[in-house]
Amino acid sequence: MFKNKGSAYGNNFLWFILDTLYLILYTFIMSYPEIKFQEPKKIKDKKKLEDKLVYLLLLLAMGIVAAYFYYQSYLLKKTAGEYQVLGDSKTCAELEREITQEITDGNDCQNHNDCRTVMFPCRSFVNQNILTRINYFITSFNLKKCSPSIKSCPDYGGPPYLMCQDNKCQLAETGDYSVRALLNQTDYYSGDIVEVSIVNKLLVPIELPAKKDLGNWFVRLVKKDGSAWQLVTEVQPATGDDLADFVTLSPGATKTYVWDSQTFAQNAGLNPMVLKGTFRFDFFINKDKFLIFHTDEFNLLFRGSKVQIDTTCAGGDDCRWTATNCCQSSAGAFWECVNPRLSNLVCPEPLFCYNTLSPEPATGCGCRRGRCEESAGVDVTIQTDKLIYAPEESIKLTLINNLTEPLILKDSTELNEAVADLEKQTAQGWQRISLSASPELSDTRNLTTGASRVYTWDQQILAGASPVGSAGPGVYRFKFILESSVDQGLVFYSNNFEIQQ
Structure with missing residues (x-):
């Protein structure tokens, strides 16, 4: 595959440069003898001499450019050990097999620092002493316009940490060798500080950001949504100081980061309800080497640690x-x-x-x-026929049972206190408004799965036990407390709707 051209290559190159410059100068002088035998002040046509000097400079520039590219070609071949690809005598498939074999033979090491990453056709590992030679072979393969048999490779993200084991270079993160991110607890309450301890269980040192606080340019907060993980905040780009400020974590050593959920929510302008649920931190650290790992799951509970909640219920309006x-x-x-x-x-x-x-x-x-x-409201759908109503306009409401069991409803098609609650949106939240009075409704009717019922409301409300007329302008919704054949106290809301002035 490769042919040694001999050590005389460099001497031939130097003679080539000298010969080229000599021929350029000799040709110019012999072509214009007046330059040699006359003083410049005696030359009648100075313009002619100036043109000749320009031509001379152009010739010299072309010679220098040609010499530069020739010299670069010489250095490339010299750096690769004075080897030359015999492309004319090898097919692309043969070249690929031989380069692959060179990489396989080159994967040997004595210590961790010997190992380097090479991409052909995908990620492989070789000894650093032959990395330049391998890269030259790959360049020759590409110059021949060959394509590797493997058309696509996984997205590795960046060069990984490597280790030397059994005299072979391999990924540092292999088997039990890993980087762990350990939490100090699993449930965090209002005011608690999250501590994440990074433990280097690799055989090689790693580089980590030196700062103490978790920075959102190297870690992401993700929230569990069923079986998937959803990003809570976007990662911000690192500044120059951040990229320069790294520390080395030796094998077996630990570095601890801290995160204050309250300060985080305040600075990010997040509704605390966004930070309700199960989360984890995903680390993406890319300095000279690329590193990805994550913490275990943890729960954010913004209530105080002394708050004792109880979710047991007997039905009705307990919840x-x-x-x-x-x-x-x-x-x-x-x-x-x-x-x-x-x-x-x-x-x-x-x-x-x-x-x-x-x-x-x-x-x-x-x-x-x-x-x-x-x-989430998918069990029962409650939808008004319009979103905006005029005063005194009749409002129609459709309730659809999406449960797997029948709903038990009051036997009425008018919206009153026995059927639902009316709520009005205020600056302090949703405020209950009394609907018109109704007779005692003891009769019920089952609404089977997929069936619907239509209700009507004339916009009349009460003040205490007295009717006061129309509800007036504002944004409203209906609240239903329903029962099914297996559950009681199921609470569902309609969509919001507006009554205009």
Whole structure:
């Protein structure tokens, strides 16, 4: 595959340069003898002499450029050990097999520092002493316009950490060798600081950001959504100082980072409800080497650590959305679906609230199989026929049962206090408005799966026990507390709708 051209190559090259420059100068002088035998001041046509000098400079520049490229070709071949690809006598397939064999034979090492990464056709590892030679072979392969048999490779992200084991270069993260991110606990309450300890269980040292706080340019906060993970915040680019400020973590050593969820939510302007649930940190560190790892799962609970919540229920109206961090909806309330009568809501001291709106969730909070649970609204659909109504206009509401079991409904098609609650949106949240009175409704009717019922409302409301007329302008919604053949106290809401002035 490769042919040695001999050590005389460099001497031949130097003679070539000298001969070229000599021929250029000799040709110019012999072509214009007046330059040799006359003084410049005696030359009548100075313009002619100036043109000749320009031609001379152009010839010299062309010679220098040619010499430069010739010299670069010489260095490339010299650096590769004075080897030359015999492309004319090898097919692309033969060249690929031989280069692959060179890489295989070149994967030997005595220590970790011997190992380097090479891409042909995908990621491989070789001894650093033959890396330049391998790269020259690959360049020759590409200049022949050959294509490797493997058309695509995985996205590795960047060069990995390597180790030398059994005199072979391999990935440092192999088997039990890994980088671990350990949490100091699994549940974090209001005011708790999350500590993440990075433990280097590799056989080689790694580079980590030197700062103590978790920076969002090298770590992402992701939230668990079913079986998938969703990004909570975008990663910001690192500054020059961040990229330069790294520390080395030796094998077996540990570095600890801290994260304050309250400060994070405040600075990011996030509604605390966004930080309700199960999370993990994903690390993406890319300095000279690329490193990816993540923490175990942890839960963010913005209520105080002394708050004791109870979600058991017997049905009916036991369950309520409750701000368990004692904050108002206008100051970052953290809402949970609990039984407030059985819960011990002890406000944390000091009370830490947020300068952000956090309205009560629009989803339902009801008793299902003896537990207070949130309902996303997909079990029962409640939709008005319009979104905007004129005063006194009749409102039609359709309820569709998407449950797998029948719903037990009051035997009425008019919206009144026996059927549903009316709520009006205010600056402090949703406020209950009394609907018109109704006779006692003891009769019920089952609504089977997939069936629907249409209700009507004439916009009439009460003040105490007295009717006061129309509800008036504003944004409203209906709240239904329903029963099924297996559950009680199922809470569902309609869409929001507006009554104009």
